[in-house]
Amino acid sequence: MRWWLIALVLLVGGCTAETAPPPSNGVSIHQVVPVGAENISTIVVILEQNHTFDSYFGSFPGADGIDGSVTFPLRPLGEPGRAAPFPYDRSDDQRFIPAPGEEPLSNGRGAAIRAWNDGAMDGFVRAQVNRGFNGELPLRYWDGDSIPGIWELAEEYVLLDRYFSSSPGGSLPNVLNLLAGSDFGVEAGTKSALTELADAPPTLFDQLEAGGVSWGYYVGDLDEADYDELRTRAYLKSDETTPSAAYWAPVLAIERFAEDPYRSKLRNQSDFLTAAADGALPEVSYVLPSPTDHQFTPADVSENRLLSLVNAVAKGPQWDETLIFVVWDDWGGYFDHVSPPVIRGEPLGFRVPALMISPWVRPGYVSSVDRDHSSIPRFIADVTGVPFYQRGLTEDAAFADAFIERATPNDPAVFGGGTLGHAETPPREARQGTLVLYSSGLGLAATVFAGWWFSGRRRSAEAVA
Amino acid sequence: MFRSRWGAVLGLSALALLAAVPRLVSLGRVGFNSDEAVYAGQGAALLGDERMAEFFSIFRAHPLLLQGMIGSLFTVTGVNDVAARMLVALLFGVGTVLVTYYLGREAVGHRGGAVAAVLLAVMPYHVLVSRQVMLDPPLAFFASLSLLLAIRGSKARNERFLVPAVTAAALATLSKETGLLLFPILFGAAVVTGWWRVVRLRTLIVSLSIAVLVGLPFLLSRAIWSAGGSSDYILWQFLRPPNHTQAYLPGIMIQYAGPLFIAAALVGLGRMVRRRSTADWYLLAFLGVYVTFMVAWPTKLFPYLMLVVPALAVAAGSGIVWVGELTGRLIPRVAPPLARATFGIGMIGALVSGPMVLNTGRVIQEGPDPLSDRRFDLEVHEFVGAREAAEWAGEHTPRNSRFLTIGPSLGNVLAFYGSRHFVALSVSPDPARRNPAYVPVANPDLAIRQNDIHYAVWDFLSANRSGFYSRRLQSYAAKYGTAVAFAVYRDVDGEVRAVAGYPPASAEPLIVVFELHGGDPIQPLAFPPLEAQRDEPPSGPAA
Secondary structure, rough: OOOHHHHHHHHHHHHOOOOOOOOOOOOOOOOOOOOOOHHHOOOEEEEOOOOHHHHHHHOOOOOOOOOOOOOOOOHHHHHOOOOOOOOOOHHHHHHOOOOOOOOOOOHHHHHHHHHHHHHOOOOOHHHOOOOOOOOOOHEEEEOOOOHHHHHHHHHHHHHEOOOOOOOOOHHHHHHHHHHHHHOOOOOOOOOOHHHHHHOOOHHHHHHHHOOOOOOOOOOOOOOHHHHHHHHHOOOHHOOOOHHHHHHHHHHHHHHHHOOOOHHHHEEEEHHOOOOOOOOOOOOOOEEEEOOOOOOOOHHHHHHHHHHHHHHHHHOOOHHHEEEEEHHHOOOOOOOOOOOOEEEEEEEOOOOOOEEEEEEOOOOOOEEEOOOOOOHHHHHHHHHHHHOOOOOOOOOOOOHHHEOOOOOOOOOOOOOOOOOOOOOOOHHHHHHHHHHHHHHHHHHHHHHHHHHHHHHHHHHHHHOOO | OOOOOOHHHHHHHHHHHHHHHHHOOOOOOOOHHHHHHHHHHHHHHHOOHHHHHHHOOOOOOOHHHHHHHHHHHHHHHHOOHHHHHHHHHHHHHHHHHHHHHHHHHHHHHHHHHHHHHHHHHHHHHHHHHHHOOOOOHHHHHHHHHHHHHHHHHHHOHHHHHHHHHHHHHHHHHHHHHHHHHHHHHHHHHHHHHOHHHHHHHHHHHHHHHHHHHHHHHHHHHHHHHOOHHHHHHHHHHHHOOOOOOOHHHHHHHHHHOOOHHHHHHHHHHHHHHHHOOOOHHHHHHHHHHHHHHHHHHHOOHHHHHHHOHHHHHHHHHHHHHHHHHHHHHHHHOOOOOOHHHHHHHHHHHHHHHHHHHHHHHHHHHHOOOHHOOOOOOOOHHOOOOOOHHHHHHHHHHOOOEEEEEOOOHHHHHHHHHHHHOOEEEOOOOHHHHHOOOOOOOOHHHHHHHHHOOOEEEEHHHHHHHHHHHHHHHHHHHHEEEEEEEEEEEOOOOOOOOOOOOOOOOEEEEEEEEEEOOOOOOOOOOOOOOOOOOOOOOOOOOOO
16 A cells, blocks of 8 residues: 555644645645635535435436436346336335345445446346346335425535446445545455555545644444444454444544544534534534435435434524535445446446535536536535645536525525425415405495485585575 | 583593503513414505415404504504504504593593593503504404494484494404494394484494495405315314303403402492493493303403403493592582592592502503413413514524424414414314414424424413423423524513523523424433423413
8 A cells, every 4th residue: 555655644744733744646636616615614515325316316307317218128137128217115115125134235346337337327137136136126216205305405406417426336435535535446345445444545534634624524323432332443353243334434444533633523413413503513524324315214214314414504503604515425226327437447436316505506406517426525625725635536526517606695494394284374366355355345334434424414404404 | 521622632632641651651672472463464464465474364263454454554664563553552542541431421421431531541451452463452442432322322312323333333343253242232222222213224224234344354255265264263263162260351350450440340330230321221231241251152361351341441430430429428518519529539539540550550561470370361471582582583594494382372473573484282183172273283203303393492471371281392302402592581680681592590581492403313402491480380281
């Protein structure tokens, strides 16, 4: 590993002065912060899991999604013809739930390469069946009925429909790209990969720390005991079960993050909610919710948690300065119809859902610029002004088209619910009609009264005369 | 009493001033209570305010005369609570005092009328209710006016008074539907006193035509645009459980008018029963019908007595004049009889009204609470801090956020000042046991998890009313709370203050807003339990 040198320099730099570590390639990569984004001083990245773009937003209006013409061959099942994606129905879960301890689908690199099939994007069924998984499940998709709150977010803010996972592999390489702009050569989430991460090269958080930028990494509902257990790295022994959090939030596998000043910045999601309410969010927050959007966490349960995190920011005093990225780490084994770009001879991972939520983004906009997980740490470095040395995979890290120049921030809104309803109030026509009726009734009554009154006076006058 | 036109002007002006001052002082010190918020919100909605229309249906239980007036006022002043209260206080509060003078004059002469009007002008109860945007002040004003016109017509045997008397009764009904009972009272008394003999068919038809024209818009608008809603309200009105015992309304009178007033009114009523003049017939019929109605009707609310206090004030005026004249006779004959009688009336009148003046001062400064040991009269409580909490919500919470409250009272204030929706724990899922205007929340826990409820608001008034729901609300705050976002409290010096966070331990919390998170519970929020710092309220569901 050539990273040991950087780690050493970083360590020395961190110990001796408030200076950033020297670059790996000698050049700090920066792009111009786009108009609109200059108002952003708090960035939140929420990491969800295991969905492709099409599986969540394939039927979203205006996005590059699927229609009735998108089908996938069933040949590997020994059946003729092709199968079309089918909508989520909770009652189907019973058919798809795997045995305890097993995954419902493969999201590994091998399956992804098979599904990709040199860009033909027709191997999703085959990739799973060949590995002994269910051949129907990859073609399942969700829509505005099954994940209404997440769709509302997309309708209100920015949906990225060409946001690719950085690696065809599973969570670990993709999350590494999200927090470091590189997978450090990791292709899959294994114990050996976690072992090698112990002295991982600089991540975004190292740069933020060195640059004096506040940050926090909020990991699900981990408590102090969990952190201690992770710190001992006992799970790396072959007979121990590796906690999922180590793959989904790999800073937990990096040894220096077990010590201050890093350790004190690893918190759980209740700390995030409290900080959001108190206006105490750091400049950069990464959040791994619990429960995450993993397969067979009921969609509404993980959706409610995600929305509660977004709502917490919307309700808090920092909303006007905040940008939230919500991204899904890898494809999860589900289908997508867009072949990912090939960078340096390797395909990126499949498209994953990604949202940008902020009072400064273009409302209801679908952005179709190629980006991947590595774009986000580069963007954060640009906004916070810290050096960043990973070039990333896709070109754009400015997200310029997602922002809009405006004088004042958009008002915050909260999302979810919709089950309670509101008391019925009459439409404008009813109110106007009622006003006309009252006015007419009283006006007519006054006219009759006046007529009667003056006719009586006239009669009295005549009688006197 | 007034022996010249200028004397009358001066006397009536003094009376109006006496009535106006306590009704106008510090009108905006505390914001609207629940009912005021609803009526003012309906008025604004009726006159085209789309923001209010989202929260306040114009089709609730009552007709819309006052609401329409308030809405029209808002088109000039903007939505303004003080302006709305001024309208009610001046037009109907002071107006009723002046009408009461004439009513008393018809019944017991100038002195009785003056005493009755002064009593009403300084009565804590009347001052309190006529400072608020409630339907009862206009109802009482038009009902008193109708009585006055009918009595004058009957006494003069002049049919011309019938049309304005019936018009006033119709306007009373358009203020609040209980005014409908005025019609049998008027026509019944007209028969007993023989007035009906001079009324021609043409006049009767004109009278009834005007009554129909005034009342029809209420019925027609409901029939066209809210037929289903109307049946819901009828069901609710007839099936709603009693909310107070029979002792409630007499208790209100004792506390907010005073035992001496009650005694004087009883004496006066005794005199009226013995005398049975034309005016007495009307007043006795009026009081008999409405008191019977209030006893029989299961729902008893604080402002209901507004309708009968002018007639009671006339009775009290009659009693005070009689006792005063008797007292005057005991005075040594160093002065002429008229002076001695006036002195006696003044002495007794001062005895009755003195405590009223003192209590009215307290009501103006502190609201109704100091005069009462009861905990159920929420309709006219001063909702200290509610306006401030609602305005905070309007400025600091997302536009579509929803609040969980103990009862709907605070919710209405939130909607009016903060434009925020709410659900209340005390709203029953049973349609026969809830006001149809409110959405029930059958499972608040689930609604919070589903991000349907974003804040919980505890308030001292609702907590006083229902300790049960107060504790329930706090259990949700503890389970899903992330922070105390805002609070209004009374500090040890009695000052009301607001804070972004939990109030100091030494303070009396009045309103506390908890921020809630959706999804599964994460970590309990620790905060000291909130108890209303007054009498221990009865547990169990609120009405």
